[in-house]
């Protein structure tokens with residue numbers, strides 16, 4: 001077994017307080033496109049789609065793209081990476097997972113809900129584009145929906161219940177993460193999974209955490225920043241191996 005894996009497994013085994021930061025790379029093996037690696041799916045730069053300005057300019061275009069993504073997410077199933085993180089959440093109750101994904105696959109995987117914070121909302125949530133309106137809804141229907149006017153205020157369109165660039169993160173989620181950080185003066189380890197965007201990493205580093213980065217490097221080595229270890233590969237394969245080994249004790253035979 002490569003030395004880096006051995007070290008990550010051993011450190012995770014000994015860690016009690018673990019922060020997991022999840023991004024789109026975890027859901028890609030479940031068939032969901034990412035903005036960065038699958039720009040063809042979106043047809044636009046993320047900054048031209050995932051903003052309120054873009055929605056106000058062309059609501060039908062933005063709605064239709066998110067609706068396509070919602071349908072894909074509805075048909076997708078959690079992969080072994082999501083399932084392994086769910087097992088970790090049960091085995092180490094002090095663990096907190098912050099996901100930037102909007103596909104609800106971590107929830108579907110059976111992740112302990114009290115230890116999962118969804119930073120950017122959900123494809124299946126609906127809200128009103130009018131900030132003064134409090135309408136909230138769910139959209140888990142298998143049909144494709146066209147843009148609808150809000151049934152409550154009838155002044156604006158409904159929009160996906162996701163956090164767009166330039167928008168505030170959901171207050172209840174931020175408060176829960178802050179409370180967790182306040183409670184844990186020391187964090188043993190951070191697992192960064194399938195993302196280069198690392199909210200709250202700085203808070204964890206200040207609390208002494210070591211960082212393991214699970215990412216598919218596609219042959220090129222990027223700036224690993226604060227990572228103590230880089231686990232290169234498909235997170236749906238590397239995560240279960242590392243997590244299950246850490247939870248069970250290191251096996252005799254390595255990853256082949």
Ligand SMILES: [Zn+2]
Pocket residue numbers: 128129130133134135150151152153154155156
């Ligand atoms: Zn409304």
